[in-house]
Amino acid sequence: MAHPPLTGARLFWITLALSLSTFMQVLDTTIANVALPTISGSLGAATSQGTWVITSFGVANAIAVPLTGWLAKRVGEVKLFTISTVLFVLTSWLCGLSPNLEMLIFFRILQGAVAGPMIPLSQSLLLASYPPEKKGMALALWSMTVIVAPIFGPILGGWISDNWHWAWIFFINIPVGLVAAWIAWRELKERETPTVALPIDRIGLVLLVLGVGALQMMLDRGKELDWFSSTEIVVLAIVAVVALTYLVLWERDEAHPIIDISLFAKRNFTVGALATSLGFMVYFGTIVLLPLLLQTQLGYTATWAGLAAAPIGILPVLLSPIIGKNAHRLDMRWLVTVSFSIYALCFFWRSTFSPDMDFAYVVWPQVVQGIGVACFFMPLTTITLSGLRPDQIAGASSLSNFMRILAGSIGASFTTTLWDRREAVHHATLSSQASPGSAAADPWWQMLSGFGIGDAQQAGLTAGQITRQAYIMASNEIFWASGWLFIALIALVWMARPPFRPGGGGAPVDSGAH
Template identity: 35%
Template structure:
């Protein structure tokens, strides 16, 4: 039976025999929806907002760029450790308490990040911020599913998907404004009023779900193996490229630790009675397993392309960080606008496989079109291409998010949302790390290819050098020897820029290829129509 305070402003729907689930309606439902979306976006915005402030942080704190990169790395490591544990910790502490506590921890850590006067203090508080923020994404998703009736799940997924795409895209734009007009500290201070408001709203309007699975024992072994394994893997992905991967001994050591710990984690979780992360849910739901693969590729494509595009337009086309954010923003807005209608369409019976096929095909087209851009491209050249990206992500995110929890009941939904969000985060990390490595290798290959055409005996190359020498002599009044040096440096700059341009184009084609390879997975999806879903224990 519902508690007395639950009866006002709620409706009751039968979920299982002899049980009842209470659903919020009216203003309370709207406030809860806004609260969880804002909380999820706080977490996602902070994955990218600091990226544009790296140089300013380095200068203000007297740290090297390599040291400052730990500000990004520590947050990502903490995130990816906590996300799969969110269901377990919600059961252990109570979902409402865990959620509010995570928001407050994130907000308090944001304050100390902004007040930090030492780079390693900032890295430490950034890690703490990641521990708090990691819970917000999967728990927000589970709360939203529990707030809406089963037949409204498509609408709930559409609403939640807005935050999934808007957050990472808004981050650089907001960070650019704050750094340009205030200071880098405001990349953290901006979280404080929003976080406090979200914590107050959660405290006032959220209720502890009925039927919470009581945790009788704490799986310390599983938690430890997960933290070591996932933490080491994330560290390798974040630092491998800058350290020449396995040419650096400690990268090799951490790779061994990651593989050993993750294999031990999987074995332990499959054989322990009360696992921190119930991996058996993957066996109970083939759709979740397929969704995990698709989500990994989507994360790879989303974060990989979001990594390559700003570097390409800023390094080669001369875009500022602010202009880059402004160019990307309409794409995110398109995704936000279409998310709710797509969710409602799914709710009314539109095939999720059809939507995902359209979305993945559109994303392939988006990557292909980017791979055709030239060094003369301007912001207007990217407008329609990026709008296609926005449409594609909307058509992909919403069905795949629903697919992850289709056919699951009770606490399995909490486990599924945690696993799915972890896989997307790891997909993004792999996307950035492997794309960066791929660009470096392709750049070297293209450089060798272009150099083969630069011979003193090549008439075109000789003419180019001669023109550069003449320009240096006329404009700079240099001697023939000095003019030749300037000409060769200018040619070297052109060669490097062209090599990087070709490498960036190859990176977009690689992402398009991965999406193409994954398209046949859609044929394996099986959706049972009008399947009743129990959300009463989702965390």
């Protein structure tokens, strides 16, 4: 029997607790990025080794997320969420206490594993707490935390590294997590979901760990090892393909699957999960690319690069509650169409970046893209979960979030690899055009000679300018292609069919078509 919706102060407190836990976990995926040099130096390790601080969390988290549905049925959603949050606090504390890199990586693996159920369950429990007509608002509020956390992560991580000890990027989770767990348990313990003593699908679990672990490691290490010229990458790719293929085949006929493949028989789940994953893949790839471009080629510090990216969170904070309040009147497909169109516009805008652009030229596309971000997560999540039974929501949310996390890793790896390879192409072309004696380059060489710069310094300055130009040209190409990919994704969204019932219950969201 379904529990009645919460009202008043109880609804406020549970929204706050679930949003805090989501914010904390999403923040933790990005906050360590800019602190890597500090962490590596403090623990006496190379920065390349330090990247395992991020990789280890990602691998463990990607494996744990799909287990949420099965675990929730065994333990109960409220108990599982509370346990996961408390364990996340404990592992955060242990990460901060780590005396060496090996221990830090070990605790990051544990942290990523226990964090797996937090985001899917925060989504599921939030939807179960709201009345049908306000589920859109619930998703909008939840989406804001997913949007804002990755923006604050690099800024906060950089500030803590510069002013405090790096361990505080983990210690700040302790009070936030304890408050979130305490409020969630206090408000929801009487609303526990039914439990079923389902047997564990051991073969499915082994295939999941092998397949996802190998794929995530391949994506993280591919660029460093020059992809398929490395035996390690080839082996990881084969393991990933074989294990994931067998996983899909095995789970299709398994009575108690780790991953509920039958969800893909639902049209809206398939369309929503695919559109979210592909959109996030392109979006996350460029989230990684923009700070790299600003810091390596345009002279920005980590803090200023973070500040340049931060305005993308301004409009979502203002618009998300408005969109959520009116969600029952809106066709989700039109909201996503607006989102993807704004994304495309802003990527085309960024494809005109140049070496001499000012700070405002970087910031304004970020501000405008906020409109697209505000219309991204909430409507796509509504489409994904529409038409599902309440007992399917945790499993569906974990599967769609798993796809989104994996797509983000693919997007980041593919984008940075493509950026380097396109730079090499442009570098070769520009070098041939800028050689001494070339008519097009004569004014440049004459200007350097006029300043009394020696031949060796002229060559060094020219090489630096060519590299800078080549990287900017490469990034502009990626932004341009990203814009067209978002336009193509609009067609996918319109394959979804109304009515859209967020969270598997309540009144349908008006589609505008009768």
